[in-house]
Amino acid sequence: MTTMRKDKPILVLGGTGKTGRRVLSRLRQRGYEVRAASRKGAARFDWNDENTWEPVLDGVGAAYLVDSMQSDAGTSMSAFGKLAAARGVERLVLLSHRDWVVPEGEEKLPCERAVRESGAEWTLLKPAWFAQNFSEDPFFRGQLVDGEVVWSAGAGTEPFVDVEDIADVAVAALTEDGHGGQAYELSGPRLLSLDEVADEIARATGRVIAYRPVPPDDFTAYAARQGLPEDFTALLNTLFGWIGENRFATLGDGVQRALGREPRDFADYVRVTAATGIWHG
CATH class of the missing domain: 3.40.50.720 (NAD(P)-binding Rossmann-like Domain)
Structure with missing residues (x-):
């Protein structure tokens, strides 16, 4: 209410x-x-x-x-x-x-x-990591347009969350009773490797997209060629490293607790986003 x-x-x-x-x-x-x-x-x-x-x-x-x-x-x-x-x-x-x-x-x-x-x-x-980073962040979207996801995240997994779910929980907390004093861990319903991310987007777009895991130093050199600032590159290497070691490879129950429903699946995000043609350049 x-x-x-x-x-x-x-x-x-x-x-x-x-x-x-x-x-x-x-x-x-x-x-x-x-x-x-x-x-x-x-x-x-x-x-x-x-x-x-x-x-x-x-x-x-x-x-x-x-x-x-x-x-x-x-x-x-x-x-x-x-x-x-x-x-x-x-x-x-x-x-x-x-x-x-x-x-x-x-x-x-x-x-x-x-x-x-x-x-x-x-x-x-x-x-968790926003699913929408793959379509709304110029750097990550650019990788998909180029057909290669280059991260220093190894074989780690992440429960990517749909930003639409974050917004739904935020609005509920802003406008409804029952959310005070709550810390909501928000994630998608499953863990995905970067290989699986690339495969799902490739299938949805009909394009060849691959994940290329690289060591942190190689990612730093790659990011410099892409024009990324050094401090942002360092942050990404840290975050990618945490994915690589599965530091946050757990599913959160915040969407279920706040909204009484399951979180949106990454495949649903991919299907809707692919239909816009944004990953075709």
Whole structure:
């Protein structure tokens, strides 16, 4: 049952991102007033400019949060979360991550702690790799157009999650009771290797697409030829390495718990996406 009042706007940070724009669309379809905030939008918001924070929170009843992805993201989220609660925001829904591995003594996911300690009702979304990265990220989509998925992920597996499911859970948490204090591990219904990913997309498109696993150093050289920034390449090597060692090769039950249904399968995502022709260049 929908319980969030419709006379209070819902704030969406990252409204042009993979999850944010889907959250915005769903909220609008349900008749909610939404406030999409970004550095260049009508509702200006910048994590690095605290003068932009209070105006976007004015009158807001709930907020969908995406952190700054900077080294001080936890500090910023803590200040913003407490300000939101003080301004009367009732619910905060944070797009987080599965638990990162960090050096001993460091906070694993400081933004999660910041939201939990904000004073508002909170929900954490902890998704696996987005299936939509293969179609909506230029680098990964480009690999498929070229017919070769080059990752330093070995034979590891990942339970790729459909972003549509993330958006459905986010909207439920923003607008319905029963999700407060929940940390939802969001994944697809099965584990897939990169070989299987390439095979499924190849079958759906009728094209030859192969997975070529490479060592991290070879991926670094490959990424440099593709024009990727060094820091992004280093991050990818870390994330690929975790896939290679099956660090997160487990299925989450967050979609089932939040929505009472099974998550969308990767094959469904591939079928729908292939029909658009996006992997043909």
